[in-house]
Amino acid sequence: MSTESVARGLRRARGGVGVGGPGRPPGTRKRGKAISHTGTFLLFALPSVLLLILLNAYPVIYAGWQSLRNGDLINAGEFIAFKNYVAVVQEPAFWHAAIFTVAFTIVGVFGSWAIGLGLALLLRTRIPANGVFKVLLLLPWVVPTVVSATSWNWLVATPQSPLPQLAHFLGFGDVLFLANPTLAQITVCVFKVWISFPFMMMMMSSALASVDTNVYEASKVDGAGTWQTFTNITLPMISRTTYVSWILMTIFCVNDFPTIWLLTQGGPVNSTQSLVVMAYQTVFQNNQVGPGVAIAFIMTVVLVIVSVLLYRQIRKVNIE
Structure with missing residues (x-):
């Protein structure tokens, strides 16, 4: 091989050209592999995505279409646009149920949070039979709601109850x-x-476990009292988990059907009728699908708004 051919080969190599002809530019092979992997991933994920769309999106779209018609459980009825929504919000019973739903949610969220946080703080101290105590505190959450409601009915339902x-x-x-x-x-x-x-207790216990104990030791050195440590250190340090628990519990309370239905079925005189109970009774007892689904969609919109507001609070939290 002549010196000129060797030099020409070196120049071709430095220019990214192999012996057999022009080579691939640097990084082309990696990009090709990435595209191939992405295509494979999408191919395997497509059935799951389609299944989720069929199981979730289709029922929501169909229910929204039903809320715009005047049908029942058998017949679809005629298209009446937003008349069901207008009729629903004009009923005094709707606003009574909405007020009770708000009260029920506020008490459920903040009542359970206060008790759960207090018990979580208590469980961080050294108490006798700590493990047994934790298991017993979880029982109201672990036991099925039907069993708990039956027990409470036995406690309060009749004049002969305890x-x-x-x-x-x-x-x-x-x-x-x-x-x-x-x-x-x-x-x-x-x-x-x-x-x-118990759910709130578990959430707060996990949040408290992530707080660095050195922060509390530093606060003691600075002379901070128990209440100052709680308000200025504990609550800010667990604020993100607190907001998440509030979002979840708000959703649980607004959508909670069995708790109310098993105890009172919305009575007496519709005094404990929440929006979800009212939607159930409207659809399955009064056979009015359109208004019942309209109530459910109004609940969904309110839940989305509340969740977005609380989620924004989570993003604003800055722990230093």
């Missing part, structure tokens, strides 16, 4: 917890807190 008997013994007369509208609302809200605080 709590009405205790109230009569203490001189309060015949207290009917589920027959009096106000007492029924209080009972349902307390029951919701009872079955929800």
Whole structure:
């Protein structure tokens, strides 16, 4: 091989050209592999995506179409646009159910959060039989709602139940917890807190476990008291988890059908009728699909707005 051919080959190599002809530019092979891997991933993910669309998007779209018609469970009915939504918001029963839903949600979220946070702080201290105590506190959440509701019905439903008997013994007369509208609302809200605080306790326990103990030691050195440490250190450090738990519990409370239905079925005199209970009764008892689905969609829009607002608070949290 001559010297000129060797020099020409070196120049070709430096220019990115091999012996067999022009070679691939640097990075082309990596990009080709990345495109190939992306295509393979999309190919395998496509069936799952289509299944999710069929299972979630289609029912939502179909339900939204039903909310624009005046049909029932058998016949689709005629297209009436947004008349169902207008009719729903003009009913006093809708606003009564909305007010109770808001009250039920506020008590359920903040009541369960306060108790859960208090118990989470207690479990961080050294108490006898700490493990057994944790398991017992989880029982209201672990036990099925049907079992818990049956137990509470046994406690308060009739004049012969233990709590009405205790109230009569203490001189309060015949207290009917589920027959009096106000007492029924209080009972349902307390029951919701009872079955929800273990979830909040677990969320707050995980958040407290991630807080560096050196921060508390530094606060003691600076002379901070217990309340100052709680308000200025503990609450800000667990704020992100707190907002997430509020979002989840808000969704749980607004969509909670079995808690109310198993205790009162929305009574007495619709005093404990929430929006989800009203939507169920409208569709399956009154056979009015359009208005019932319209109520459900209004609930969904409100939940999305509340979730977005709380999520923005999460993004604003800056822990230094």
